[in-house]
Amino acid sequence: MGAEASTSAAGTDAAVPALTRLHTRRLREIYRSAGWPCQDMLEVELLAAGLVKRCLTPSGHTVLQVTDAGIAVLAQTLAGNRAVRSDHEALVERVAREMQRAGRIAWRGLSLRAQLPGPDPATPGRWCIAQPDVFSIRNTTVEAYTEPVVHEIKVRRADLLGDLRQPMKRAAYLDLGGECWYVLGSDKKGRCIGAPDEVPVECGVLLLEQNRLHVARKAPRRAITRLPFGLWMALAKATPMAGLDEDNQALLGEPTAPEN
Structure with a gap:
């Protein structure tokens, strides 16, 4: 029995x-x-x-x-999602900082209007909302030299594979930027979540390996001499990532000039 x-x-x-x-x-x-x-x-x-x-x-x-078992599963899932978001946000922050060090102005989490191509040249394109992880332009007063760049950050292989199945999403990024890059993080064992040849050739690839970012494949550059007015307005309404102007920062404990 x-x-x-x-x-x-x-x-x-x-x-x-x-x-x-x-x-x-x-x-x-x-x-x-x-x-x-x-x-x-x-x-x-x-x-x-x-x-x-x-x-x-x-x-x-x-x-x-x-049930109590279901509550435990929800709590475990929540903890995992928070860890993934934390890893993603940390890598977004790092890429944005690298853009600043390269003399660029960087934004995170923008919602930008992009135009998707039609099925053929005779058919007009349609508009969509794109949300790149990092969008940056050169810090310049000459519009033709802005060189907009999009960075899409991936820290999970499942998210990468899901993103690669969306050609219209990449088309929107390519409409916004003269360059589009995929930044691939590492898993818990330190292995990169993807290989450069998995990413379409119209995009560049940055890899995070051993806590260092390096270029695995350069992004093809498309000359953009004029940004659409709608994009300028979106950038004007948004707040770029704050930078540290070290030349204007007094050292802690350094005496300041006396007031007149």
Whole structure:
């Protein structure tokens, strides 16, 4: 009898699938909502995994409630997402600082209007909103010398592969910048999340290896002598990344000139 029960339990555990993003997303939706069931296979798998349970309300309706095990999964997912965002933001900050050191003005998290090409030359293009991780221009008063550049930062391989399947997203970046670069971070073992030849040739590739950024492939440069008025307005309304003007900073403890 005990052997039969053990075999039955093992069979039940084997039927529980590995959790995916779809499972954790549904788990969050159930936690945030009143718990009304969808009665689909995703819900069945969450029930089988013991992450949600069915409850009967006083009115006689069946609702779903996230169990303690489900709460633990949500907390673990949240911690992982925060770690990924932290790694991403740190690399965005680093790339923006490198642009500043190169004499450029850098913005992070802009929403810019870009034009996508039509299916053929006779068809007009359509507009979309692009959100490059880092957008920079040269610090110059001559418009023809601005040389806008887009940097897209990736710290997870899944995000990189998903991005590479979106040619229209790259087309939007190429419309905004004379150069478009992919910056590839490293995983927990220090391995780069992608190879340069995985990135389309119209984009350059920067790799973060052993905590150092180096050029794996230069980005083709497209001459842009005039920025669209809408782009100028977006830049004027946004705040560029603050830089440190060391020439105008007094050293701590250094005596200041007496006031007259």
